[in-house]
Amino acid sequence: MRNRRNIKRYRYSNKGKIPLRELHIRDNGVCAKCGDFVHLDVATRDHRVPTSRGGSNKNKNLQLMCFICNQLKANKLVA
Numbered sequence: 151m152r153n154r155r156n157i158k159r160y161r162y163s164n165k166g167k168i169p170l171r172e173l174h175i176r177d178n179g180v181c182a183k184c185g186d187f188v189h190l191d192v193a194t195r196d197h198r199v200p201t202s203r204g205g206s207n208k209n210k211n212l213q214l215m216c217f218i219c220n221q222l223k224a225n226k227l228v229a
């Protein structure tokens with residue numbers, strides 16, 4: 151029996167999501183949390199409103215965050 155599992159693969163690529171590089175430019179390379187300049191190497195995308203709380207994947211809901219802040223945020227159970 152043959153699988154067709156690879157067919158959908160390319161549909162997911164960046165559709166509707168701002169590339170990290172463009173987010174970096176849009177937010178002037180500044181971390182939304184600590185306000186420091188973030189190098190693209192350590193920049194991450196963060197959801198203002200988590201998708202688990204009904205936040206969307208749209209660009210408006212995304213912000214630039216440095217890797218460290220993102221880790222701290224992930225470790226905390228934010229109220």
Ligand SMILES: [Zn+2]
Nearest residue numbers: 181184216219
């Ligand atoms: Zn930061």
